[in-house]
Amino acid sequence: MDRSSGRLGFVLPGALVLLAVSPAEAYIGPGAGFAFLSSFFVLFVTFLLAIVTILIWPIRLLIRLARRKGKLAKTDVDRVIIVGYDGLDPKLAGKWMDEGKLPNFKRLAEKGDFQPLDSSWPSMSPVAWSSFATSSDASRHSQYDFLSRDPKTYIPDLASVKIVNPTRHIKLGKYRIPLGKPVVRLLQRSIPFWKILGENGIFSQIIRVPITFPPQKFNGAVLSAMCVPDLAGTQGTFTFFTTDTEGAKAATGGVRKPIERKGNVVEAYVPGPANSMTEGQEELRVPVRVVIDEANESATIHLPGETFRLRLREFSPWKRVTFKPGLGVRVNGIVRFCVLSIRPHVELYLTPTQIDPDKPAMPISEPLFYSVYLAKLLGPYSTLGLAEDTWALNERVLDEELFLEQVWLNHEEREKMFFNAVDQTKRGLVACVFDCTDRIQHMFWRYFDENHPANRGKDTVRFKRAIEDLYVRADELLGRIMKTCDDPRTVLMVMSDHGFTEFSRGINLNSWLVENGYMAMKNGDKTCKDWFQGVDWSRTRAYSFGLTGIYINKAGREGKGIVDPKDALALKREIAAKLSGLPDEERGKTAVNDAIVAEDLYNGPYLDASPDVLPAFNTGYRISWESAVGKADGKVFSDNTKSWSGDHCVDPRLVPGVLFCNRRLARKNPAIVDIGASVLDLFGIERPRHMTGRSFFRAASEESSAGFVPRGAANG
Amino acid sequence: MFGPKIKISKDMMEKIKKYSALAGYSSPDEFVLHALEKEIAKLEEAGSDEEIKKKLQGLGYIS
C-alpha cells in the first residue's frame, strides 16, 4: 500500500502499453496519459486477479475442506446478524414499545421473541462482551473489570490488553532506536465463538465488539473496539485550547492548554505520541494556525498541507495528521476540530488524536488491511476504543448538544460499516456493536430525575428527551436492518450487554474498609490519595479499586500481603456479610443489596484474578469515582455530580440487557453467555465443553451438561 | 507453524489435555500458557507507575 510501490505499479504496465503506440495515436499526451495509464493498470490488475481467482479457487476449496473440523449438521440458517446496542435497557424499551414509539422493536418481538437477557457478573461492558464472545463466564475469560492490578505492586492496568514496549535500543546521534516493535497482547482468554465458526468454514465480520483489541487471527474479519488506545497511548485524551487562562488547568480525560490571541490568529497544535526515538520522549506535535473571522462567526484552520473553514460549534470532518519522529518514520493520526467559542475567549476543542485506520500505527483489525479497506471504502472513521468523549462533557468542555453531535457522527460511520458487511454476507455471521445507546444513557440519565445531584447548575429541560430520541433512532435503524434481513434463512438478533439505571450516589469501598478496620493508613490517617498512596499495607487486610469489588491483601499473592491464605475465605465471608444490606442513612435506602464471595459465583480457571468480594449495588449506587482509582476520601457515600449520571455497575440482576430475535427462543431466561453457543447451534456446530453458555434455540432438556455451573456463573 | 516449540512428554500431554478440559480451559495450549504465566508473574518486574496511569487516562468509567 505504500506510495512508492503504487507509483511503480502504475508506471510499469504503462510502459508496456506504450510499446505498441504509434505516432497517429499519440495525441492523448502525457497529462491525460497519467490517468489512462492508471486506469489501464487497474484493468490489468483486475484481469490478472480474475484469472488468479479462477485458477486458485479450487485449490483453496480443497484446503478449506481439509482443514474443516468435522461435518456440520444440516440447519435452516445461512446467515446470522447480531446487532449489539450497548446498554439498551429492557424496561425502557418495553415502556416505549407499549407507547407505540418503537414500532420496529415491537414488530420484531411479535414476529419472534423479546426477553430480558441476563448480563454477566459484574454487569460491565468488558466483562459482558467477553462473555458474549467466548460464551463463558468471567472466570473462564478472565475479564472482571476494565482494570486489573499487579498484585505485587497494587498498580492498576488495563485488564484486557498488555502493551510491552521494547526495552533494548540503539543510540544513533540524538536518536534512540528501539530494537523491535511493541508487543500488544490480548488478555481475554478462552476462544471467541467466531473463531470456532471460522474453523468450520463460516466467515464472520465482527465490527467494534468490545474487547477485541489487539485483534486475533481467525477466518473472518474483525475491527477492534473498546481499549484501542489513541496515538498518545491513552484511552482517549482530548485537547482544549483556550485564551482564558482561568480555564487552562488540569483536566480529567483531557488536557487544557493556554493559547494567546494575536490579532485574529491563535497558534495551537495537534498532540501526537511521545517520540520513542529520542531520549527525552517529547510529545510530537503538528502545528495548527487558527484565523478567527469574528464577523462570520467562523475560523479558518491551517494544517500543514491543508486549510479548511469551520463555523462556530461545528465539528470538522476527520483530518489526517502526520507526525515525524525522525529518520523518515511517520505516524499517522486523525482528529476532529471544533471551535467552541470566539469571544470573549477563543476556545478550540480537539478530539483525542486517533489511530488512522487507513495507515494504522498499530494493528486495529484482523486482517490488518480490514481497517484500511473500510477506510478506503467509507472514508476515515473513529478508531478509539471509547470514541465518544464522555470526559469532555463531564468536564463541561463540550456541552450536551455537541456531545450528542459527536456521538451521532461516530454512529453514522458504524452504520455504514454494518450495512456494508450485511450486504456482503450471504452465508456467515455479522456482529456489530453500536455504542451510542451506552454513551448517551450514561450522560443523559440525570434528565429522568429532577432531583439527581448531577443536575445542579446544568440544563434539565432541553435534552429531557435525549434518551427517548435515542431509542427512537435505534428503532428507526432497526427498521432499515429488518428490511435487509427479511428472509427465512437469516436469523436476526438485537441484543444488549446490560441495561441501565441511575447513578446518583457513589460508594467509596476504600473508605468503608477503613471505617471497618480492614484498611489502614500510614500515620493513622483515614484517607489516602489515588492508587493507595499512603496505605499501610502491613495493617491492611482488604482494598478496592476499579468498579467491581474488594480484594484481600493475601500473603503470597499480594506483594505486601498479610492475610494467611487459609484465613482468606473466612475474611471474604466476613466482609461480604458486613457489606450486605449496607444502608445509606442519609437517603434512607439500602445501598448494597448483597455482597458475594467470588468462590460462590465462579469455578473457572481464572478465579484467582477475580475480586474476592463482589458487592451487588442497589439502583442509584455505584463505586465512587474516587474509590475506583484506589482512593479513600473519608466518606463512604457521596453525591455523583458528574454528567455521567446513569450506570449499570450495580447488582446485575437489576440491569439485564435485551434480546430480540426474529425466531422464537425455545426457553426462558436467556443470558448473554448463551449467545455464542446459540449461534454455533444455528450453524450446526456442537458447543465445545468449555463454554458455559447454552443454546437458547433448544429446550433446556435437550442440552448436555457442561459440568458444575453455579447459578451466578451461568449468568456470565 | 514455525513458532517456538517446547517438548512435553506424552504422558504429561495426556494429563494436560484431561485437566485443561476439566478445569474449564478452551484448549491445552491455554492451560499451559496460564500455568507458565502464573510462574513467570512471580519473577517478572512491574511496569512504571506513571506509564500505566497515563494509559488509563480517558477511560470513561474512572477518573
Next chain:
Amino acid sequence: MWGLVRAVTAAFDGFIGIFGGWNPMVGLLAVSIVTGAVMLVIFRYTSNQRAIARQKELIKAHILEIRLFKDDLRLQFAAQRKILVENLRYMRHALAPMIVMLVPVLIILIQLDVRYARRPLLPGETTVLRVAVEEGIDLSSVRLDAPEGIAVETEPMRIPGANEVNWRIRAEREGSHDLGIAVGSERAVKRLEAGERVAKLSEVRDRAGILAVWARPAERPLPNGSPFREVALSYPERDLRLFGIGAHWLLVFFVVSVVFGFAIKGFVGVEV
C-alpha cells in the same frame, strides 16, 4: 499565425539548443521531463482532484475486498465488477484535463517530431527534391539553383501527369542549405539540413492554411498565388540511441514524461 508558430518554434530551438553539443537523446529527455512536470501541474488545476482521490481509494478498497473474501467466489467477482465500474468513473475524471492538454501536447509532439523523427543528411548522402507546380505551367521552365555544398546529381525528371519535376541531389557539406527553385521570375526556397546536429527538418513546404502551419513549423508556408504547389524532399529516419539502447522518440517521450510525472506527483501534491 505564422508569427506565433515561429515564436513557439524559436522557444523550442532555444531550449533544445542548450543540449546542442550532446547526444540528441539528452535534449529529448529534457523536453520530456519538463513536459511531464508542466502537464502534471495542468492536470492538477484542470481536474477534480478530490474526486480522483476518492475514486482511487474506492478502486483500492475493492482490490482489498478481493483479498478479504479470498474464499468467496461470488464476492470476488462482485469486487472485480465494482473495480471496473469505479475505473470508468475514474477515467471520466481524466476527460477534462485531457481536453485542455490536447492542443499543447499536440504542439509539443509536432515540435519534437520535426527534430527527432528524422535526421539531416550526412555529407555524401542523397535525396530526391520534388517540385510540384500548378497546372498549365511548362515543366521545362522549372529550374533548380543549388547552393554551394549541394550537388545536383541528375538532370530534371519531369512527370507531366503529376505536374512535378524531380532532381536527385547530394549533400556535400554540413550546414543549412537553401535550394532555390524558380519558374520564370517566381522563386521559392527549400531548406535542406546536412550534418549530425539536431535540427528542425521540413520535408514538405506547401501552402499550409492557418491551422496547418502548426503542423509544419520548420518552414514558412509557400505564399498563396505561388506557382509552386509543394516543394518536398525526404530525410532518413533517425536512430536514437543512448548508451547503446535505441528507442523511438515517441516512446522515449511518453515513458519519460509519464514516469517523471508519476515520480514527482507526491512532491507536487497532485492526485493522478
